[in-house]
Amino acid sequence: MYGLISQLKAQAGQREALLVLLLKSLGAMPGCRSYVVARDEADADALWITEIWDDQVSHDASLTLPPVQETIARARPLIAGFGTRVVTTPLGGIGLTLGEGHDPPHATRGTTR
Amino acid sequence: MYGLISQLKAQAGQREALLVLLLKSLGAMPGCRSYVVARDEADADALWITEIWDDQVSHDASLTLPPVQETIARARPLIAGFGTRVVTTPLGGIGLTLGEGHDPPHATRGTTR
Numbered sequence: 001m002y003g004l005i006s007q008l009k010a011q012a013g014q015r016e017a018l019l020v021l022l023l024k025s026l027g028a029m030p031g032c033r034s035y036v037v038a039r040d041e042a043d044a045d046a047l048w049i050t051e052i053w054d055d056q057v058s059h060d061a062s063l064t065l066p067p068v069q070e071t072i073a074r075a076r077p078l079i080a081g082f083g084t085r086v087v088t089t090p091l092g093g094i095g096l097t098l099g100e101g102h103d104p105p106h107a108t109r110g111t112t113r
Numbered sequence: 114m115y116g117l118i119s120q121l122k123a124q125a126g127q128r129e130a131l132l133v134l135l136l137k138s139l140g141a142m143p144g145c146r147s148y149v150v151a152r153d154e155a156d157a158d159a160l161w162i163t164e165i166w167d168d169q170v171s172h173d174a175s176l177t178l179p180p181v182q183e184t185i186a187r188a189r190p191l192i193a194g195f196g197t198r199v200v201t202t203p204l205g206g207i208g209l210t211l212g213e214g215h216d217p218p219h220a221t222r223g224t225t226r
Contacts (some may be wrong), residue, residue: 005163028205031206032208034208035206036147036206038201038202041201042199048199075116087155087158088153090148090150090151091132091136093150095145095146108125
């Protein structure tokens with residue numbers, strides 16, 4: 001699996017507009033196991049996106065999907081900059097949506113795949 | 114919802130042992146919507162835990178569960194310290210396991226709850 005933990009900084013006063021845009025645009029993305037948008041409780045302009053994908057290839061491919069490209073174009077003027085960005089290898093846990101049929105159901109909890 | 118994004122630093126050479134311990138101990142935790150354990154790709158001793166709970170009360174209550182307390186006791190000698198810790202308010206997305214019946218199914222994708 002391939003994971004990203006990213007902090008985004010919205011333009012002043014634009015965080016809620018950016019959050020709504022990101023949430024409304026979430027649709028089917030092949031290989032996406034988790035994609036959560038959250039407010040940063042310590043910074044009124046910041047939000048976090050945590051993503052888990054089958055692999056980096058599926059993440060990179062998602063960026064070419066027309067709805068994703070449209071969201072990026074709409075989001076750009078609301079974004080002031082980027083903060084922390086961490087690349088991870090998720091190993092398992094709770095709340096991992098199954099990918100495109102690569103893995104058996106037991107892979108969604110407590111595995112070391 | 115209540116979210117935590119936490120970096121842990123393992124004692125030198127103990128990251129895999131810590132990861133295995135954390136993954137094996139994952140069981141039913143009331144109010145837990147997502148709990149993912151991942152390697153940090155930029156730091157050989159670091160790992161990340163990303164958690165999403167119905168609310169802070171359910172998170173705090175989980176720390177009193179006997180299996181969780183046992184895991185904490187076993188993990189402590191493997192942990193060198195703690196890095197980034199972010200408290201978030203997750204708003205929606207993909208891969209949010211339903212909580213304890215508080216929410217309709219559509220709350221798992223693209224909501225602004």
